[in-house]
Amino acid sequence: MARVLISVPPRGRRGDIIEIKTLISHPMESGYRVGTNGSLIPRDIIRLFTCAYNGEEIFRAELSPAIAANPFLSFFMMATESGTITFRWTGDNGFEATETAAITVE
Secondary structure, eight states: OEEEEEEESSSSTTTEEEEEEEOOHHHOOOOOOOTTTBBBBBBEEEEEEEEEETTTTEEEEEOOOOSSSSSSEEEEEEEEEEEEEEEEEEEEGOOOEEEEEEEEOO
C-alpha cells in the first residue's frame, strides 16, 4: 500500500487561486536497471495521476520511467464551490491509489 500526503487548504474564498500539493511513496523502478543477480529489475512506475474537483478533471500528469521515486506534484486551481477534490494514481502491475480532500468555499 502506498503512503500518500496531500496538502489542500480546508477553506477558501470564491475565486481564490489555491495551491494543491501531493506526494506518494512509490519506488518508481524504470525497468532499465540491473539487479545484483545480473537480471533487469522489472518496471514498476506510476503512469498516470489525475485530480478531479467535484467530479470534473482539473489536472492530469502522465509519468514516465524517468520520474523520481516518490513523485511530488504541485499545481494550482481556482476555488469555485465547496466540494471534494479526488486524487488518483495508477501504474504498472495493477497499482492504484485514490484519496480525497474536502474544501469549503465561502
